[in-house]
Amino acid sequence: MRHRRGMAFAAAVLSSALVLAGCARDTGTPAAGGDAAGTECARNAAPAAAGGAAAPSAAPIAPNADASALRVGLAFDVGGRGDQSFNDSAYAGLERAVAELGLVQDNTREVAAATGESEDARVSRLRQLATEGFSPVVAVGFAYSESLTTVAAEFPDTQFAIVDSVVDLPNVTSLTFAAEQGSFLVGAAAAMRTTSCQIGFVGGVEVPLIQAFEAGFVQGAKAVAPDVEVDVDYISPAGDFSGFNDPARGTEVARGQLDSGADVVYHAAGGSGQGVFEAVAAATTAEAPKYAIGVDSDQFNTVAAPTNEVIMTSMLKRVDVAVFNFINAVAAGDTSVLPQTFDLSVDGVGYSTTGGGVDDLVADLDAYKAAIINGDITVSSTP
Amino acid sequence: MSRIRSALLPPALAILFAAALCAVALVISGASPLTALGVMIGQVGQGTTAVDIVNSAAIYYIVALAAAIGFQMKLFNIGIEGQYRLAACVAAIVGGLIVLPPVLHTLVIIVVAVLVGAVWAGIPALLKAYRGVSEVISTIMLNAVSLGAIAFLIRPDSFGVLQGNNISTKPIEPSGQFPGLDTGAGTIFGMVVVAVLLGVGYWFLLNRTRFGFELRASGESATAATAGGVNAKRMVIIALVLSGAVAGLAGLPEVLGRDFAYTLTSPQGYGFTGLAVALLGRNHPAGIAFGALLWAFLDKSAIALDNIGVPRDIVLIMQGSVVLSVVVAYEVVRRYELAAEQRRVAAQLRGAPAADKEVVG
Known part of the structure; x- marks a missing residue:
């Protein structure tokens, strides 16, 4: 019943395997799954993948172009490099362009x-990046919406991109993500994993962008276990x-949720996530294991051991993929190949398997993934 | 002469010391301090930086005046941060909801901002006057409360409008906007004029009115002022409320001159900048103006440091060390002058009544 993500299955084999996986749900819960709390948490079967389920597209959006002539400017959001999350992910896209597209550091x-x-x-x-001839210029974060609208109008010959926002100008590419879809999958994973039938969401700031993470997480959890209790807390107000x-x-915040009974905590809180992981690591025991879910990057890799052992998976928001593909598209001279939204179908969002924390759930999660991609499940981005 | 020296020497020393400290930090990190200073000065001529400096300085000037009014009475209004943000938010909401003839519309927005700032500062003022609650504690706590209040007010289901991933208040119609001066390289906010007028008003209030005298007297010695017939409670309330009213104006240059709404990404932190600038300017209207311009120059020119690979955080080191060293410098100069005064008096005493002394000795 263990399948690796990315393997191709014949649709029929896949769907029957998934139905079986769904029925045999109890085997998916860890050793403590047989206790009273665990049995209270009734779980639905994973969706059977309809015929012709979309296979995860690993194919590149466009062939690699030569970016050696480009001068790329990257304007980070608050936090900048080193946040192990959002900004670092954008930088990883730039690094990949240096490595693969011949972009000069x-x-x-x-x-x-x-x-x-x-x-101002x-x-x-x-404006400074544009004045000095950088093109493309990538603005990381929705805080740049207004300023990019101003500057992009002043420099019609410069290519711009903005992450997490839509700016409607011919020389601006909007790189947006369906964070709710990826969050749906980790919400489903959390509901499959919990033994107390209670899970937690820690948001960084209560803004629409982060509420999409919350919305997807809650929907995913309820899809698996309709009775699951989801604690939702934000660290700071809008x-x-x-x-x-x-x-x-x-x-x-995470400790509060753990104390009240949650045993899986998902954070969408950027640099504050480190604190969430530490709270979970402090609360976990061999008899009553607690789990954390990372965000943006594959945080099992970015967080130091042994704290990272509690990270069962991470919701991937591939800002790096978007930035890389944008640079590639500019190098090739055609930004129209880029998707409207980086969603599950282009692997713009997803979940990580590093560390093996969800190996037993991959089959079910991929079934939900396929159902979202082919439209059987629609994930709302508002709570 | 001595008075001018004791006023100008400490900030000059502090800035020199802070610059030296930054130079050392830059050399250690492998960059040239002179190049860094060069590109920062050069940045002033780039794009709209010069105008941005003037605009920011006007904002810093308003918050620093608010802080200085409190400082005159040894009151630390840490709540300027919450006062200006809440005032800007409420004023932007009101300004977006109503439509009035041009000048009147702007005036209403300004009055709302002043009132909100004053009322918000009135809470710690009453607590301080009638319950003895430290204004430092209560204003810090009210800052947190104002954060929550703003978050509530600009929710899309109260007064906010969702714009992509940002939330803003309803935009203010052109009739409510405060026209600025378009220089070709950026627009100088019209509110800059208001900031200058506030400075003049502050000077007049302090030096030419009975209230100003009582304010300064209460700051020098509360007991002496009380003995002189000054109502201490009344002074605390008026000083804090006035400070809050001025603080309420600080968010308006940007709301009325550029953004025309209050958004999630509206700037924060001016309140604390104001405390630092007032300290640097020694509560003097001209000193504060200088401090505000210096602060704005450091903030806006810092962007050029990215060009030469110098971490922009060096500016934070500069600002922090200026504030710390200006406090130390005032104390050093004060002690030095006290000692000089003592020596002078001692010399005079030894010289003039020599006969008496010899008799005693």
Whole structure:
């Protein structure tokens, strides 16, 4: 019953295997699955993949082009390099372009934002990159929406991209993600894994962007176990972006959820996630294991051992894939090949399997994935 | 002469010391301090940076005046941060909901901002005057409350409008906007004029009115002022409320001159900048103006440091060390002058009544 992601199955074999997996749901829960709490949590069978289920597309969006003539500017969001999450993921895309597309490292520049800065600082930052001839310029984060609209109009010959926002100008490519779809899958994984029938979501800042993560997570969990209780907490309210960079409060919020009975905690809190992992690592025991779910990057790899052992999976939001493909598309001279939204169907979002924490669930999760891709399940981005 | 020296020497020393500290940090990290300073000064001529500096300085000036009013009475209004943000948010909401003839519309928005700032500062003022609650504690806590209040107010189901992944208040119609001066390289906010007028008003209030005298007297010595017939409670309330009213204006240059709405990404942190600038400017209207311009220059020119690979955080080191060293420098200069004064008096005493001394000795 263990299948690896990425293997191709004949549709019939796949669906029968999944139906079996769904019926035999109890085997999917760990050793403690037989206790009273575990049996209370009734679980639905995973969807049977309809004929012609979409196989995970590993194929590149476009063939590699030569980017050696490009000068690429990258304007980070608050936190900049080293957040082990969002900004680092964008940088990974740039690094991949250097490695695979012949982009010259000296022809790239990264600039970072300051916390709580004013609009004119963002405008100046983008304008400066454009003035110095960088094209394309990638603005990482929705905070750049207004400033990019201003600057892109001033520099019609420069190519721009913005992550997590839509700017409707001919020379701007909007790189948006269906974070709710990836969150749906890890929500399903959490509901399959929990023994207390209670799971937690820790959001960094209560903004629409992060609410999409919450929405997908809750929907995924309820799809698997309709009775599952989902604790939802945000570290800071809208407008106060400190919640993305406050591990201490991440620990507190996660500990509160663990104390109240949750045994799987998913965070969408950027740099605060480290605190969430530490809270879970402190609470986990051999008899009553607790699990954490990472976000954006494959956090089993980015978080130091032994804390990373509690990370059963991570919701991947492949900013790196988007940035790489955007640079590639600009090098090839055609940005129209890029998808409207980086969703499950192009592996723009997904879940990680590093560390083996969800090996026993992969078959079911891929069934949900296929159901989302072919439209059987629609995931809402608002809670 | 001595008074001018004791006023100008400490900040000059502090800035020199902070610059030296930054130079050392830059050399250690392998960059040239002179190049860094060069590109920062060069940045002033680039794009809209010069205009951005003036605009930011005006904002810093307003928050610093708010802080200085409190400082005059030894009151630390840490709550400027919450006061200006809540005021800007509420004013933007009101401004977006109503439509009035041009000048009137703008005036209403300004009045709302002033009132919100004043009311928000009135809470710690009453607590301080009638319950003895430290204004430092209560204003810090109210900052957190105002954060939550803003988050509630701009929710899409209260007064917010969802714009992609951002949330903003309803945009203010052109009739409510404060026209600026278009220089060709950026627009100078019209509110800059208001900031200058506030500075003049602050100077007049402090030096030419009875209230200003009582304010300064209460700050120098509360007991002496009380003995002189100053109502201490009343002074605490008026000073804090006035500070909050001025703080309420600080968010408006951007709301009325550029953004025309309050959004999730509206700037934060001006309140703390204001405290630092007021400290640097020694609560003097001209000193604060200088401090605000220096701060704005450091903030806006720092963007050029990215060009030469110098971490922009060096500017934070500079700003932090300026504030710390200006406090130390004032104390050092004060002690030095006290000692000089003592020596001078001692010398005079030894010289003039020599006969008496010899008799005693």
